[in-house]
Amino acid sequence: MATFPHTSALARTIFHVDMDAFFVSVEELFDPSLKGKPVVVGGQRNERGVVSAASYAARKFGVHSAMPLRTAAKMCPQAIFVDGHPERYRECSEKVFHVLQTFSPQVEMASIDEAYLDMTGTARLLGPPLRAAHKLHQRMKEETLLNCSIGIGSSRLIAKVSSGQAKPNGVLWIVPGEEAKFLAPLDVREIPGVGKVMEKHLHEIGIRKVGDLAKLEESELEERFGKWGLALAGKARGEDAGGWFDSEVGERDEAKSISHEHTYNEDTADVSQLEATLMRLSEMVGRRLREANLHARTIQLKLRYKDFTTITRAHSRKQPTQLDGEIFEEVRALFRKNWKPGSQIRLLGVHASSFEAQAEQGDLLEDNRQQRWKNALAAVDHLRDKFGEASVKLASGIRGTFRERTHENPAGLPGKKTDHKGPNQS
DNA sequence: TCTGGGGTCCTAGGACCC
DNA sequence: TCTGGGGTCCTAGGACCC
Numbered sequence: 488m489a490t491f492p493h494t495s496a497l498a499r500t501i502f503h504v505d506m507d508a509f510f511v512s513v514e515e516l517f518d519p520s521l522k523g524k525p526v527v528v529g530g531q532r533n534e535r536g537v538v539s540a541a542s543y544a545a546r547k548f549g550v551h552s553a554m555p556l557r558t559a560a561k562m563c564p565q566a567i568f569v570d571g572h573p574e575r576y577r578e579c580s581e582k583v584f585h586v587l588q589t590f591s592p593q594v595e596m597a598s599i600d601e602a603y604l605d606m607t608g609t610a611r612l613l614g615p616p617l618r619a620a621h622k623l624h625q626r627m628k629e630e631t632l633l634n635c636s637i638g639i640g641s642s643r644l645i646a647k648v649s650s651g652q653a654k655p656n657g658v659l660w661i662v663p664g665e666e667a668k669f670l671a672p673l674d675v676r677e678i679p680g681v682g683k684v685m686e687k688h689l690h691e692i693g694i695r696k697v698g699d700l701a702k703l704e705e706s707e708l709e710e711r712f713g714k715w716g717l718a719l720a721g722k723a724r725g726e727d728a729g730g731w732f733d734s735e736v737g738e739r740d741e742a743k744s745i746s747h748e749h750t751y752n753e754d755t756a757d758v759s760q761l762e763a764t765l766m767r768l769s770e771m772v773g774r775r776l777r778e779a780n781l782h783a784r785t786i787q788l789k790l791r792y793k794d795f796t797t798i799t800r801a802h803s804r805k806q807p808t809q810l811d812g813e814i815f816e817e818v819r820a821l822f823r824k825n826w827k828p829g830s831q832i833r834l835l836g837v838h839a840s841s842f843e844a845q846a847e848q849g850d851l852l853e854d855n856r857q858q859r860w861k862n863a864l865a866a867v868d869h870l871r872d873k874f875g876e877a878s879v880k881l882a883s884g885i886r887g888t889f890r891e892r893t894h895e896n897p898a899g900l901p902g903k904k905t906d907h908k909g910p911n912q913s
Numbered sequence: 914t915c916t917g918g919g920g921t922c923c924t925a926g927g928a929c930c931c
Numbered sequence: 932t933c934t935g936g937g938g939t940c941c942t943a944g945g946a947c948c949c
Contacts (some may be wrong), residue, residue, distance in 0.1 A: 509949095529917075530917085535915090535916080535917080536916090536917050536918095537916070537917050537918095538917095539917080539918090539949090540949095552949080553916090553917090553949090554914075554916090555914055555915055555916050555917095556917095557914075557915075557916095558914040558915080558916090559914095561914080562914095571917095597948090597949085598920090598948075598949050599949075600949075601949080679947090679948075680946090680947065680948085681947090682946060682947050682948085683946085683947090684945090684946060684947085685946080685947090713923095713924090714923080714924095715923080731921075731922080742920080743920085743921070743922095744919095744920070744921085745919090745920090746918085746919065746920075747918080747919085748917085748918060748919085749917095749918090750916095750917060750918085785941085785942090787942095787943095795915085795916070797944090798943080798944090799942085799943060799944075800942085800943085801941080801942060801943080802942095803940085803941065803942090834917090836918090841941095
């Protein structure tokens, strides 16, 4: 029997690869004249919305992501404002993923512009961590024309924090054993999961640096902040304590929810406009469910009023669904029950969760009806792929309920209005 | 300053069941 | 009828991340 390896053999080598100013860099590929200039991605200077990404030149003026666009415009009037292009980012993200895959079989995209790689045991093939990282860094630039930063550590947490310290365009390796020393001088805010609120709580008890946190008794943190406090104590030591961070690299499970929401450029209390939006959002959610072959049991409505107060109202169905019309029925019922007519709405959202394999079948007649809907919707999805989102609109809720329409005309549903003025048509 | 859109995870209370 | 406790599901809200 082989003896079990000792701890050094169990230590992992994790890379965290983070693309530098990703959205801005991608926009620069499409318009090289943007290079070196203060650029803000996310919308126009006078629109409602926030900054998705800012170029380093714009950051010098204090502009950063999540800042309202109008504020960014005031701080940096000469900035160039660019709308976001999610398709471009997805496409580039796939290229990034392909490069990463040639360095390790265990790759996990944590978001559109960052990934974890488990590089444990790759030394033979790729050399020691720093060598491998520099190779990766170079290959990324060659293949995608994009800069990234790479953090290397014995845990996801250390890799993540060190990639942040390596930015921009750098590589940083925290040698095993040096984790606590590396973290100690950093602000507690650098720990993933510590946001504004937690930071404030910690400041109130005199804790500003990760080193301060590490000195505290574990039990005291648990008493103060519960389960989270316990995880926090581990994080201060550089451990992947708690939940998601604990998992193996490359084993993230499937999506747990799908949602779409819309903020109006001007608040509205117009029922037909509001319900038309709910229809559109239901269609988008339904479509994504069908693409992922998922059926949702819980449908949730989100309402944000003029004064920014926000409520959510959910309903769980007996039978899960992926059909636009059924989602819309649920969400419209919730809307009618909860919206005070006349009150100005800023945002509407539709959210689907509690995914299940497929409805248990009972009523054959009902099954038949549903199947015909599914076929019809597949055709609609196909048309939208070909001619764009605007090309096909389902009957909207303004004109009578969906249930009525279903009975009248179960199969021949798509409003079969095609818009030949679309950009894809000549 | 006037606050997007897409997600994840956690907490807490009430219903319901045993 | 004054009433225990645990498990699970549902709903609402909030912190946090990119």
